[in-house]
Amino acid sequence: VYSNVVVGCDTRTSSPAMKHALISGLLAAGSGCCDDGVIPTPTLAFAAREFDAGAMITASHNPPEYNGIKLLNRDGSAFDYQQRKQIEEAVLDDSSSAAPWHEIKAGNIHNEAIEQHVERILHDFPTGIKLKVVVDSGCGATYMITPYLLTKLGCEVLALNCYPSGFFPHDIEPTEANLVDLIKATREFGADLGIAHDGDGDRMMVVDDRGRFVPGDKLLAIFAQEVGTKEIVTTIDASMAIDEMGFKVIRTKVGDTYVSEKLKKSGEFGGEPSGSWVFPKISLCPDGIYAAAQVVAIASRQKLSPLVDSLPHYPLLRGSISSEGIVMSKLEQRLMAMNPLLVSNIDGIKLNFEDGWLLIRASGTEPKIRITAEAKSETRLHHLYDNSLRIIKDCREGEIN
Ligand code: MG
Numbered sequence: 001v002y003s004n005v006v007v008g009c010d011t012r013t014s015s016p017a018m019k020h021a022l023i024s025g026l027l028a029a030g031s032g033c034c035d036d037g038v039i040p041t042p043t044l045a046f047a048a049r050e051f052d053a054g055a056m057i058t059a060s061h062n063p064p065e066y067n068g069i070k071l072l073n074r075d076g077s078a079f080d081y082q083q084r085k086q087i088e089e090a091v092l093d094d095s096s097s098a099a100p101w102h103e104i105k106a107g108n109i110h111n112e113a114i115e116q117h118v119e120r121i122l123h124d125f126p127t128g129i130k131l132k133v134v135v136d137s138g139c140g141a142t143y144m145i146t147p148y149l150l151t152k153l154g155c156e157v158l159a160l161n162c163y164p165s166g167f168f169p170h171d172i173e174p175t176e177a178n179l180v181d182l183i184k185a186t187r188e189f190g191a192d193l194g195i196a197h198d199g200d201g202d203r204m205m206v207v208d209d210r211g212r213f214v215p216g217d218k219l220l221a222i223f224a225q226e227v228g229t230k231e232i233v234t235t236i237d238a239s240m241a242i243d244e245m246g247f248k249v250i251r252t253k254v255g256d257t258y259v260s261e262k263l264k265k266s267g268e269f270g271g272e273p274s275g276s277w278v279f280p281k282i283s284l285c286p287d288g289i290y291a292a293a294q295v296v297a298i299a300s301r302q303k304l305s306p307l308v309d310s311l312p313h314y315p316l317l318r319g320s321i322s323s324e325g326i327v328m329s330k331l332e333q334r335l336m337a338m339n340p341l342l343v344s345n346i347d348g349i350k351l352n353f354e355d356g357w358l359l360i361r362a363s364g365t366e367p368k369i370r371i372t373a374e375a376k377s378e379t380r381l382h383h384l385y386d387n388s389l390r391i392i393k394d395c396r397e398g399e400i401n
Contacts, residue, residue: 002052004032008044009057010141011164030099040201045076045285061173061198076283134194136182142201174205176213187211203275204288208304216273233270241312253347316374325397
């Protein structure tokens with residue numbers, strides 16, 4: 001029973017309507033409820049420590065016409081499988097009932113969540129950082145907090161797409177292809193770095209002082225070094241360069257919730273190369289805002305570009321293909337015929353070779369098969385990738401081979 005729930009939403013046009021519907025349901029069921037307005041997911045997660053649960057209306061990095069609900073525990077972790085199943089069952093069997101009239105609560109409005117989150121983050125970092133930073137919020141939920149936080153740290157902030165229009169000026173997932181304007185602005189303004197978030201601010205990606213997009217695998221190593229941990233919790237699709245740097249790497253299924261679930265038991269840092277960074281000392285929710293302050297603090301001591309260049313790097317490819325008609329048993333059999341040194345089944349099938357690896361897995365959100373490959377040379381990378389693509393196509397129903 002969640003008797004007091006804190007609710008927030010992102011900037012999407014459908015978010016206020018969905019938030020009010022959710023609040024209405026919570027109050028009708030007899031729960032207490034606090035409306036925190038438009039805030040990022042990690043900010044709501046931080047506020048949730050004073051409630052029984054948090055509910056965030058957002059579709060994260062997905063297109064503006066999508067929306068959904070993220071449910072969070074007091075420690076910032078997402079609801080696990082059991083909790084989600086319970087809620088799903090209650091919705092489907094219509095078993096939840098309205099509270100008697102004398103037990104219905106009024107609900108509250110809370111406006112301090114952003115201030116409290118910023119205060120907590122400032123506690124961990126020095127102020128007086130004289131850096132020039134471009135922030136691209138993509139008109140998402142971080143439009144206010146990240147420029148505000150970085151200004152408090154002492155930075156000169158150039159705000160790009162920092163207004164809550166509900167219409168994203170570019171695809172809101174912080175990938176290199178989507179951050180053309182941020183890259184351009186970082187170069188043109190001669191900024192020390194650029195920062196981008198996804199729609200709800202649990203992700204953060206970086207552009208260095210030379211205007212180059214920093215791969216997430218490198219940020220993973222940079223953050224772990226900064227935190228001072230020898231152990232990194234990350235997903236099965238993260239680069240093998242991290243293992244080579246001497247970290248103890250604990251790998252989970254793809255998805256930041258699996259990283260948090262592991263960190264719930266132990267560990268000081270974890271993340272996903274797509275831009276989710278979890279610092280358990282603040283919350284088990286990936287915190288793109290905290291990560292932004294962390295990367296700014298690093299950049300205040302050393303230029304980012306030489307730091308990025310000092311880390312090992314291997315060519316890596318991520319792609320996908322429609323999963324329609326794919327016979328999985330046949331696919332597995334064909335992949336095994338590639339003679340890998342080692343096979344892992346943590347998520348999909350991962351084939352490890354002496355000079356690279358290949359991960360083939362069904363997407364959790366779309367009817368697609370995701371392919372990730374990394375190798376010590378470009379030639380070997382394309383060999384691995386093209387081979388897997390050909391094998392997958394061969395395994396479509398009705399295909400003769
Ligand atoms: Mg997100």
